[in-house]
Amino acid sequence: xxxxxxxxxxxxxxxxxxxxxxxxxxxxxxxxxxxxxxxxxxxxxxxxxxxxxxxxxxxxxxxxxxxxxxxxxxxxxxxxxxxxxxxxxxxxxxxxxxxxxxxxxxxxxxxxxxxxxxxxxxxxxxxxxxxxxxxxxxxxxxxxxxxxxxxxxxxxxxxxxxxxxxxxxxxxxxxxxxxxxxxxxxxxxxxxxxxxxxxxxxxxxxxxxxxxxxxxxxxxxxxxxxxxxxxxxxxxxxxxxxxxxxxxxxxxxxxxxxxxxxxxxxxxxxxxxxxxxxxxxxxxxxxxxxxxxxxxxxxxxxxxxxxxxxxxxxxxxxxxxxxxxxxxxxxxxxxxxxxxxxxxxxxxxxxxxxxxxxxxxxxxxxxxxxxxxxxxxxxxxxxxxxxxxxxxxxxxxxxxxxxxxxxxxxxxxxxxxxxxxxx
Numbered sequence: 001x002x003x004x005x006x007x008x009x010x011x012x013x014x015x016x017x018x019x020x021x022x023x024x025x026x027x028x029x030x031x032x033x034x035x036x037x038x039x040x041x042x043x044x045x046x047x048x049x050x051x052x053x054x055x056x057x058x059x060x061x062x063x064x065x066x067x068x069x070x071x072x073x074x075x076x077x078x079x080x081x082x083x084x085x086x087x088x089x090x091x092x093x094x095x096x097x098x099x100x101x102x103x104x105x106x107x108x109x110x111x112x113x114x115x116x117x118x119x120x121x122x123x124x125x126x127x128x129x130x131x132x133x134x135x136x137x138x139x140x141x142x143x144x145x146x147x148x149x150x151x152x153x154x155x156x157x158x159x160x161x162x163x164x165x166x167x168x169x170x171x172x173x174x175x176x177x178x179x180x181x182x183x184x185x186x187x188x189x190x191x192x193x194x195x196x197x198x199x200x201x202x203x204x205x206x207x208x209x210x211x212x213x214x215x216x217x218x219x220x221x222x223x224x225x226x227x228x229x230x231x232x233x234x235x236x237x238x239x240x241x242x243x244x245x246x247x248x249x250x251x252x253x254x255x256x257x258x259x260x261x262x263x264x265x266x267x268x269x270x271x272x273x274x275x276x277x278x279x280x281x282x283x284x285x286x287x288x289x290x291x292x293x294x295x296x297x298x299x300x301x302x303x304x305x306x307x308x309x310x311x312x313x314x315x316x317x318x319x320x321x322x323x324x325x326x327x328x329x330x331x332x333x334x335x336x337x338x339x340x341x342x343x344x345x346x347x348x349x350x351x352x353x354x355x356x357x358x359x360x361x362x363x364x365x366x367x368x369x370x371x372x373x374x375x376x377x378x379x380x381x382x383x384x385x386x387x388x389x390x391x392x393x394x395x396x397x398x399x400x401x402x403x404x405x406x407x408x409x410x411x412x413x414x415x416x417x418x419x420x421x422x423x
Contacts, residue, residue: 026195033188057381063120067370075363106179170267220360239403246380280339294415300341307333
């Protein structure tokens with residue numbers, strides 16, 4: 001390929017920032033595998049082990065519970081660790097082993113729900129370490145003025161994975177069975193390790209800081225709870241996540257048992273519907289420049305949950321083409337909204353957070369934003385058992401739409417460009 005063609009088809013950040021390119025390639029491989037697991041693990045529970053609504057809510061919750069338990073202490077610890085990239089590599093290797101244990105146990109006839117719970121919890125614990133370390137690595141391989149461009153590329157690869165991952169996963173589940181199909185995710189973590197090992201950018205220096213562990217732990221919480229930009233940003237997205245995870249914990253159960261969608265058809269509908277995420281990744285930066293980063297974030301907060309209303313509108317009395325069309329439309333709109341949301345708010349958060357407390361602030365943000373997710377998953381299971389799965393999906397989705405209301409009157413809606421780092 002000529003130099004001119006390279007400049008035309010390869011984004012500039014991937015061409016002139018080799019360490020960012022390695023981070024992007026590792027993430028792209030990993031998220032493709034994650035998409036297979038996000039479809040495969042619930043299908044293992046439903047189709048192989050016959051899980052009910054309560055068990056599905058519990059399975060989702062245990063995978064997210066470490067974010068609630070460990071985000072704060074992990075943030076304090078990681079702000080004092082000098083070799084966070086090595087921790088990321090170790091976390092990837094650990095997750096590869098955990099996911100790989102599922103097809104092994106299935107082959108030995110020993111697979112059960114307790115193992116899925118353990119894999120979910122330990123995998124989630126390693127994800128906390130990986131993701132908080134990733135926050136510090138991101139700012140070492142990306143210039144501040146290119147945060148939005150970098151977030152667009154990273155979320156764009158996630159969107160592409162959302163298109164191809166479920167489709168590939170659905171086919172693998174259909175042909176091989178859900179437990180065996182999950183081996184693909186185990187291999188994806190090894191691909192992430194391959195590129196992480198090749199990043200050469202120095203990690204941020206560790207700044208000496210006085211105070212007890214408790215004071216350092218509370219510093220991150222104090223920052224996100226008092227800052228005029230971070231606080232409404234966190235409350236709004238946490239509300240959306242609380243209730244969308246309540247509905248998503250029931251989605252696979254509703255789609256397969258009530259609507260009668262086969263794994264292959266479900267994977268295809270989810271994959272093609274995720275084209276909305278690809279489009280969202282392509283237009284999110286333009287929308288942010290056009291209406292401002294803050295208003296673009298608010299737009300994504302609304303479009304994402306509103307699109308999910310199409311799921312409870314689908315019923316078993318409908319024809320299968322109509323059901324799949326509603327699932328496609330829901331995934332398309334949700335993918336579009338979540339990319340507009342993530343890309344613009346990600347840039348805001350990275351720019352607003354001071355380097356010296358980045359891991360702690362990230363841990364505090366994750367403590368709330370991810371901590372509500374297992375609560376939402378358990379809530380979805382309980383509400384689904386109490387009033388019915390379809391009704392629970394409708395009620396929790398309506399509640400998620402209200403998250404954008406927390407931005408009213410805040411400076412977030414007046415943000416056009418990146419904010420200055422907080423003092």
